[in-house]
Each structure stands twice: as C-alpha cells, then as structure tokens.
Amino acid sequence: MTETTGIRFVCEMVTKTARLMVGVPDYDTYVAHRQLNHPDQPIMNYTEFFRERQEARYAVGKGRFRGCC
Numbered sequence: 001m002t003e004t005t006g007i008r009f010v011c012e013m014v015t016k017t018a019r020l021m022v023g024v025p026d027y028d029t030y031v032a033h034r035q036l037n038h039p040d041q042p043i044m045n046y047t048e049f050f051r052e053r054q055e056a057r058y059a060v061g062k063g064r065f066r067g068c069c
Helices: 003-021 025-037 046-058
Strands: none
Touching: 025 046
C-alpha cells in the first residue's frame, strides 16, 4: 500500500463513518445489497437514495419534522 493509497483509504473510512453518524448509509453498500438480494427490482440513483434516507431519518414525507431526537 502506497502512502497515497493509505491516505485515500483513511479518508474514505472517515467519510463513511461521518455519514453513518448522521444517518446516511453508504450508497455502495445499498447497491450491493439490492443487486444481491433484489436483482429484479430497480436501484435508486444516488440522489434518490439520499433523499429517501433523509426523509426516513427526519420524517419529512409524513407531514411533520421529527428532527434528530
């Protein structure tokens, strides 16, 4: 592993951890899951995935704003 590769790996892990901490699951994990477990169903693009996760997290689509707590 080169120094650049190591730095890139650390940055990716920090980003992934930060996204999970604020309730945004990893898109690549979502795609892999859908391809493996639901190959006959469509896969959301990143924008659709992000919006759906935000709406689920904050209950925006249910006519109320739940917030984080």
